[in-house]
Amino acid sequence: MGDAPANIFAAVSAPASRTSELSLFVLAVTGAIFFVVFGLTIVAVVRFRRRDTDDGREPPQVYGSNQLETAWTVVPVLIVLVLALTTARVIQSIQGVTRPANAIDVIVIGHQWWWELRYPGLGIVTANELHVPVSDPLAPTPTWLTLLSADVAHSFWVPRLAGKTDLIPNRVNHMWIAPTAPGVYVGQCAEYCGTQHAKMLLRVYVHPRDEFERWAQAQRQGDPQVPSELDAVVAGRRVFESNACINCHSVAGTVGNGRYGPDLTHLMSRATLAAGAAPLSPETLRAWIRDPNGIKPGAHMPAMKLTEQQIDQLVQFLLTLH
Amino acid sequence: MEATERTEATGGPEEIEVPAPTAWPLTMAFGATLLGAGLVTAGEVSLLGAVLLVAGAVGWFRVVLPVERSVRIPIEPEGQPRIEPRPPTTHPRIAEREHRARLPVEIFPVSAGIKGGIAGGVVMALTAAIYGVISHHGVWYPINILVAGFYRPELRATTEELSAFDGWALLFGTLIHGVTSLLVGTLYGMLLPMFSRRPVLAGGLVAPLAWSALLYPTIGMINPVLARRIDWGWFLVSQIGFGLAAGVVVSRSLRIHTRQSEPFAERIGLETGRRP
């Protein structure tokens, strides 16, 4: 299973690795029970099957055994006791952790069907691709996630970093991750949330500390440089500002400050489009603007009925949003 | 049908009364469905549903009252099939009259297991306390490390903290130790009769060694604090102490004959020796 990028046992973050240790333990215990009980079943069937030489008389009728009944009640009770104590300990070690002072805060807001990510301490707003610093086990800098929903219930799940926690409207949930190795970790929404539940993908970029600082710096920069000398870009910006795009999308420095759709200020710093439905490139951007439903049927973004020229200009503008 | 069945006189010898078929329940169910379906289609559908619902209810009422309507069905001429005797049961070797037994026939009384569990638990606690004293950590140390893994504040506790008296740890630890000891004791009481040749060896040595072997690789998961601080030699000694104490107490109790295979009348001493 080395080629499975979302394997829950390939944990690289404290909650996930504590979980996978517990999981392996539970698997071992249940596996042992399976072999004993299933073995007994097989032995019973093979040993006591009716032979061809059977005399047709009924076997001895045994009604039961209080000893056996008690024994096979007590043994499961003992197993349950061990499992309960162990599980309670692991629950505490994940859910009972208080937020350390140096944790990074991220507010994750679920939308149909994309993720809004806000870093209140850093003044960053982005979407679908979460960037966090690596957390040294000796001096942990975990990331603290506050989970909210703008519409229906969603669930935040990046298997290698942590188990899932739901994002539920009118409710505030929390979870934390402490990734120990840099890399890209994939996940997706795990609570059925409507038509495009399947394409509500999620990526987590874990950076070494200094790389994370650089990323945060770049995201924090105020207005994107709009090279106004390029006519197409100016025209594209006008298309953006004079259409309904601005009702839903924000681009810092323009009149667009909608929050219904993802913030586009640093659009080009992301690798994917429409919550991972397609890789981000000029071609996919064009296709997406022309007909969002062609890429993600049911998506809430309407086809804006722009002319091909307008689409070109808009894409030119969007490509400047680094 | 022999003596175990008797005739019942309802409906005379040739006919039997059964409830009469009726369509009113169907009407009522259909009405209820339409009543609901109106919400997703048109109001008239609901209206029709309501009418059918009421009609069904009234019709049903009139079927049941004043007297339930029924029809008489003639009994089929073949009557009820006869049931013939089969080849007799194989009787096992235990004893002629035990072939309906709940096995095993001889058991230790339940109290033996509980007593064994208590004795074992006490011996184990004493061994642990002695270990605490000898290792210079104090009598409270063993019980503290037993529970430390299970609640968080103790996870990073120092040796000093773990040597001090802690009321909650004592309570929680005693609970875990007590419950487990009683359960294992009960198990001894139930299972040792089946290893009746050498109960003390089986219960005193084999069983503790077996569960210690099971715990050895898993203890780190179950209770990491204990795993870090455990002294396996002493651990084994205390487990064998438990096993020996419980095994001896259990096997010293008198075995009782369960008498469960005997008829109730015999068990309570009303009659003896009545056999079919």
Next chain:
Amino acid sequence: MNQAAVVAGEAGWELPSRNRVGMVCFIVAESAMFVIFVVAYLFYLGKSPYGPTPEQALSLPVANTICLLSSSGTIAWAVRALRRGRLATFAVAWGATAALGALFLAGTGREWARLVHHERLTPATNLFGTTYYSLVGLHAFHVTVGLVLLTTVLMLTLFGKLHRRYTEHVEVLALYWHFVDCVWIVVFSVVYVIGR
């Protein structure tokens, strides 16, 4: 073997009455349903983001409660009369029960009218309106069903169709009526006592 075989005949074989068992089962199911509505009411108590609140809108329905609770007494009286074959007494007590039930419904209707027109409280107003109307309304619905059944029996009595042999049917109906009363006690304590 056969003298031993004839021990338990039908003579000593008595089973619980199907009507009563059926009604008890039905009441269990109904209770489970009411529990959910009561839980919803308690869960949303004080969670409405805007008014009116129970304190502002509700007043104790004392007369209503007296009506419904005393109807439990009259129906028990009616059943006892029927068991003894006194049909006239039965008719009076049964009629009284139905009348008290109708009074209760009328009282609820008046209260709702006041809430809708004066307090501007509808199921769509806020969480309190939603949970209040649904819980009290569900109970009122049960009273209505009970009232229809009571009236049917009353009609049968007046037309002389009722006979002593229907005592069990009437008893089972009375069981339902008692249940509706008990639910009112719960609803009353939850909505008007705890909730205010």
Next chain:
Amino acid sequence: MTGEAAVTTREVEARFWQRLHEWIVTVDHKRLGVMYVLYALLFLLIGGSEALLIRLQLVAPHNTLLAPQTFNRLFTLHGTTMVFFVGMPLIFGFANYLVPLMIGARDMAFPRLNAFSFWMSAFAGLLLYFSFLGAEGLYGAGSAPDVGWFAYAPLTSRAFSRGHSTDYWILSIFLSGVGSIGTAVNIITTVLSRRCPGMTLGKLPLLCWFYVVDSVLVLVGVPPLAAAQLMLLADRFLGAHFFDTQAGGSAVLWQHFFWIFGHPEVYILMIPGWAFASEIIPVFSRKAIFGYPVLVGAVIAIGFVSLSVWAHHMFAVGMSMTANTFFMVATLLVGIPTGIKIFNWIGTMWGGKIRLATPMLFCIAFIGQFLIAGLTGIMLAAVPFNWQLTDSTFVVAHFHFMLVGSLLFTVFAAFYYWFPKVTGRMLDEKLGKLHFWLFLVGFHLTFTVMHIPGLLGMPRRIYTYEPGRGWETLNLVITIGAFFQAAGVACFLVNLVRSLHKGKLAGPDPWDAWTLEWSTSSPPPEYNFAVVPTVRSRRPLWDLKHPEDPDWVYE
């Protein structure tokens, strides 16, 4: 069937209509039982076809066979259909047919209520499927519901579910719930007040005991769902705010209400499976059931515990540590009586003379699969493990081990076991064994394998998935398994139809069994027993077959 040639088509037609009319107006528990089961089989085919479509869509990543909306409708309808219109009618059908016969009664306690309940369920199913024809018609799948079978709020609110699709779902489930409650009342009352003389509660066949517990769970489990549906209906039609998060309502409250029903529902569906196994395993092992009182106690204990574990479906909603720990412990406790039951079945086989006929094969496979379902249940109870597993295909595999691997397997066993009683003819053993092996292989290809993508991070209810996640081969295998299962079911249906006319004549007691239904002719007459039996032990027919060694001396 001689002289048929002389009969004109009109007469045949008239006879057909007459028989149809007889069946429609019947209040006979046996006919209603058969109708329940046939109706469940019809919906099993529908729900099964939906499952095949779902599997075809998931056979490869980025597959475009189905539109996402269609896929969502299919899994919603698949779940709803299988639970409410296959599972419930199947178990009630068998109860209807068997309970009166097993307790020596002539009918259910309330025969007309019985008919009413059946028709309620039947019309409710039709209403659900009528939704396909609503709004955009058949090929756009109409306004069939697409909110998942547990329909989490607020996806079901007017704002997120326009049109009437969710209303169809609410109404049909509410109506079928009314039918279920009616049948549950009927079963309890029948067992308590229609037993034949001598049948004390301690001598009740296990199946009847299990069904009583089952019906009690229906009584306390289904009304909460009905209540929640009424609330949702009020939200959607009256503008109420029960689950309206904009007005301060709670989306989690719906989840609580749903699972207060939903968890007992799992047991409601499963207990009859245990009941069938507990009747069939002893007969084919030729031994009395091992530990009768313990089994009864275990099933009652499970009934109780099952009412306090609902929130284990909600470990990921962010409950407090205390709540998580409580529901973890409660859930683990279920494992104890469950283990007891498995051991008792093994104890019954131990020392017997096991006849490996088709019903027994299904029961043996059931024991293994039920064991696995229970053990994956333990994994799901370990809360942190659950945070990874919940809402993944692992959970889907887990509950299909319960509902297919355990319930459907025992239902097939029950079909092979009681078909001779119902029709008077045996089902074909050869086809039966083929059915068994095809279905067994298909089942494991599908559902054993389905655990793995869940462990590799594949969520449930996604209409497509990304390549390169290590899920492709597994999903291909799962889909292939689904077709093996379909082939198995096809064998079964062929067997049913063929054996109905050509099967070997069964006689009253083909399995040499011990409960009362085998003491009357096959099929039983409308009045069941010409003479109401009197019993003295749990195995009245054993007493008759072994006059030298009857049971009642020992019980």
